[in-house]
Amino acid sequence: MVLLRQIRLLLLAELRQEVRSFxxxxxxxxxxxxxxxxxxxxxxxxxxxxxxxxxxGALWLSVAFVGSLTLTRVFDRExxxxxxxALLVGPVNRMAIYFSKAAVAxxxxxxAAAVLVPGLIVIFPGAAPMAERPLFTAAMVLLGCIGYVxxxxxxxxxxxxxxxxxxxxxxxxxxxxxPVLMFNLVAxxxxxxxxxxxxxxxxxxxxxxxxxxxxxxxLFEPVLxxxxxxGGDAARPARTGAGR
Amino acid sequence: xxxxxxxxxxxLAAALIFPYSVARIFLDTPIERTMGTAFKIFFFxxxxxxxxxxxxxxxxxxxxxxxxxxxxxxxxxALAAAEIGFVxxxxxxLTGPIWGNATWGKPWTGDARQMSTALLWLVxxxxxxxxxxxxxxxxxxAAGLAIFGAVDVPIIYYAVKLWKTxxxxxxxxxxxxxxxxxxxxxxxxxxLLCTFGLMGLRIRQLVLAExxxxxxxxxxxxxxTDGTDLS
Amino acid sequence: xxxxxxxxxxEPEAAAEPGSEAPAQAAEVAKTEVADEANSVPDEYxxxxxxxxxxxxxxxxxxxxxxxxxxxxxxxxxxxYGILWALFAGYGIFLWRRSARLRAxxxxxxxxxxxxx
Numbered sequence: 089m090v091l092l093r094q095i096r097l098l099l100l101a102e103l104r105q106e107v108r109s110f111x112x113x114x115x116x117x118x119x120x121x122x123x124x125x126x127x128x129x130x131x132x133x134x135x136x137x138x139x140x141x142x143x144x145g146a147l148w149l150s151v152a153f154v155g156s157l158t159l160t161r162v163f164d165r166e167x168x169x170x171x172x173x174a175l176l177v178g179p180v181n182r183m184a185i186y187f188s189k190a191a192v193a194x195x196x197x198x199x200a201a202a203v204l205v206p207g208l209i210v211i212f213p214g215a216a217p218m219a220e221r222p223l224f225t226a227a228m229v230l231l232g233c234i235g236y237v238x239x240x241x242x243x244x245x246x247x248x249x250x251x252x253x254x255x256x257x258x259x260x261x262x263x264x265x266x267p268v269l270m271f272n273l274v275a276x277x278x279x280x281x282x283x284x285x286x287x288x289x290x291x292x293x294x295x296x297x298x299x300x301x302x303x304x305x306x307l308f309e310p311v312l313x314x315x316x317x318x319g320g321d322a323a324r325p326a327r328t329g330a331g332r
Numbered sequence: 333x334x335x336x337x338x339x340x341x342x343x344l345a346a347a348l349i350f351p352y353s354v355a356r357i358f359l360d361t362p363i364e365r366t367m368g369t370a371f372k373i374f375f376f377x378x379x380x381x382x383x384x385x386x387x388x389x390x391x392x393x394x395x396x397x398x399x400x401x402x403x404x405x406x407x408x409x410a411l412a413a414a415e416i417g418f419v420x421x422x423x424x425x426l427t428g429p430i431w432g433n434a435t436w437g438k439p440w441t442g443d444a445r446q447m448s449t450a451l452l453w454l455v456x457x458x459x460x461x462x463x464x465x466x467x468x469x470x471x472x473x474a475a476g477l478a479i480f481g482a483v484d485v486p487i488i489y490y491a492v493k494l495w496k497t498x499x500x501x502x503x504x505x506x507x508x509x510x511x512x513x514x515x516x517x518x519x520x521x522x523x524l525l526c527t528f529g530l531m532g533l534r535i536r537q538l539v540l541a542e543x544x545x546x547x548x549x550x551x552x553x554x555x556x557t558d559g560t561d562l563s
Numbered sequence: 564x565x566x567x568x569x570x571x572x573x574e575p576e577a578a579a580e581p582g583s584e585a586p587a588q589a590a591e592v593a594k595t596e597v598a599d600e601a602n603s604v605p606d607e608y609x610x611x612x613x614x615x616x617x618x619x620x621x622x623x624x625x626x627x628x629x630x631x632x633x634x635x636x637x638x639x640x641x642x643x644y645g646i647l648w649a650l651f652a653g654y655g656i657f658l659w660r661r662s663a664r665l666r667a668x669x670x671x672x673x674x675x676x677x678x679x680x
Contacts (some may be wrong), residue, residue: 239480246473256470259461262455264480270491292494296487303483310399313478373643380647419654427643434639530654537662544595544668551675 091181096300098180098188105165112161112196114205116154120200122148124207132211139214144276147208148269151229154200156264158193159240163248172248186308190241190301197233205229217280224286228275231293235268238300246311268275271296339532346525353518361515374512375429379520380420380427381449383527385485386418390454391459392482395475407471408538410478412531414459420527421453448492455481 106112127146136141166172205225209215218225224237243260275289394410394541397403428446429439440446459481462474 240477243473246476247470255467258456258461260473260477263451263458264477264484266454267484267487267491270495274491274494289341289494296491299483299487303480307399307476307479311472342577374639376644376647388620415654420648423647423650426646429639430639526651530651530658531660537658537665541661541665541668544665544672547672553674 091184091187094181094184095187095191098175098184099191102188102192106192107305111300112158112165112192115161116158116196116200117203119157120154120203121207123153124204124211127208127221130209134212134214136214139212140277140280143208143212143215143280144167144273146212147204147276148232148272150204151197151201151233151272152262152265152269154235155193155197155236155240156261158196158200159237159244159261162189162193162196165246167248170246176249180234182309182312183305186241186245186305189245190237190304193241193244194233194237195235198230201229201233202236214280221279224290227290228272228279228293231290231297232272232289234270235271235293235297235300236265238297239265239268242304242308242311245308249312268296268300273299335516339529339536342525342529346522346529349518349522349525350398353515353522356515356518361512371435373427373434375516375519377424377427377431377517379523381424382520383523384417384421384424384449384452384456387413387420387527388456388478388485389482391417391456391478392480395478395482399472399475399479404539404542405535407475408535408542409531410475411463411533411538413533414456414463414478416527416531417456418453418460419447421456424449425453444489444492444495447495448489451488451492452481454483455484466500468498 124146127142127150131139131142131146141306163172166175176182205218207218240261243264244257247257247260248279271289275293277283278286278289345373353375357372363371371399379416391410391413394406394413397406398410412437425446428449431441432441432446433439459477462470466474
């Protein structure tokens with residue numbers, strides 16, 4: 089109960105900050121439009137039957153790139169004023185921090201997807217089945233984004249807490265999120281091809297999401313502040329790993 | 333005493349078994365009917381594939397221990413396992429296309445096993461990059477990555493398999509006759525001994541490097557305090 | 564699923580080698596005339612136990628064909644095994660260089676400790 093209240097409070101604070109400037113939402117939405125324009129330019133001329141293959145890729149690659157941009161921005165804000173450390177020191181359950189951050193990133197990503205999916209339907213005639221089954225599409229996008237955000241929040245936070253080079257985020261994020269994105273690809277393609285087993289893919293997607301969310305929430309504290317030991321790496325005298 | 337010479341012993345044993353297993357593979361094993369001589373790549377290709385996955389799992393487990401209690405040994409095991417996994421994965425990814433080219437006529441078919449090994453290898457490579465080039469304090473981050481990588485092993489495999497269901501599948505190896513398996517085990521044993529021996533050496537080296545670092549820090553600390561005493 | 568050949572016959576060398584079964588019987592039958600033929604050019608070739616120049620040349624020719632086939636077939640394997648050993652050797656060199664660097668570091672530390680004292 090306390091956890092839920094803390095999540096709600098932190099989330100409200102995040103949202104209040106976002107409403108003040110709309111920075112993350114606007115940049116992500118704009119970036120989705122850019123991605124869409126790029127895909128329209130590069131793949132728009134494909135025949136409809138090839139679009140069945142191209143649309144899932146376009147959708148989830150866009151989500152992956154928009155996602156990494158969003159996560160970077162969400163945590164950059166914390167880093168600029170070093171508030172993440174303050175939050176970690178404060179009397180807040182670490183899981184609440186994880187879930188509130190993940191929820192913010194998820195909301196932004198869903199907004200971006202709300203731009204992306206209709207845009208893809210307009211650009212690619214092959215994507216029409218998405219419009220025919222809006223509920224399925226919404227559930228699929230939601231589940232896919234949850235999986236992505238569950239992994240992404242953990243590592244973006246880890247990088248923001250350290251003296252991070254943010255370039256590393258895409259290095260970590262993209263290999264690790266490939267399986268989720270592949271599940272999404274399969275589900276999307278099943279939808280577009282009107283595959284009879286398409287609904288089963290949603291169940292699998294949900295199962296993967298559960299695994300990733302549990303793992304992300306469980307690892308959040310040890311990765312950010314260190315497990316049993318005190319201080320973690322920050323306390324270690326830094327002699328560069330030249331000898332290693 | 334045993335622990336001290338265990339890696340060397342393993343390497344020595346591997347050196348003895350390797351010639352035997354190669355002789356078994358090339359002289360005692362009949363040639364596979366559909367794939368011909370190219371099939372002999374199987375005997376080292378498949379163990380390396382298994383080892384890549386095994387090393388990813390070892391790396392993840394060691395990283396979890398490293399996160400729980402800051403242990404130098406666990407950290408060293410994780411890094412060593414990742415390095416060996418990297419080498420084995422590279423071996424699999426390079427010999428796979430050679431085999432594929434010989435039997436299927438094209439090097440990369442996007443077969444589920446190929447794809448999942450490649451993805452796993454990317455995760456291992458990312459781990460090594462973070463460990464070597466990450467900012468100070470990114471060790472825990474790398475550990476998180478390793479744990480996710482280990483958990484991803486089955487997910488990756490399953491995802492790729494699903495992904496392939498919409499494509500025609502190619503059967504790589506069906507069930508093998510016992511004669512081939514009999515030649516397979518010595519090779520597997522040799523390669524296991526060799527990799528674990530190398531891993532033992534590398535772990536020892538990493539622990540030593542860590543201790544040396546600490547000794548350096550202590551020496552420089554002492555000099556610093558000496559200096560302040562003098563002034 | 565994919566059965567192998569039932570018996571050890573299909574080794575390419577063995578399969579291509581004509582000296583084994585059927586050709587041997589044929590040679591047995593043809594022995595006398597072949598021997599006569601060979602005897603007509605004694606300075607060039609002295610037959611050994613019923614083998615003629617023709618037969619030996621034939622065997623050599625088939626052997627070279629078999630050798631070429633083996634070399635072609637085994638090309639992949641040679642590359643694959645070569646790459647594997649090169650990778651492991653590379654890792655060995657990596658280990659060795661790291662240990663050399665460690666040793667140098669350790670010597671430096673020892674000097675540092677001995678020096679000021």
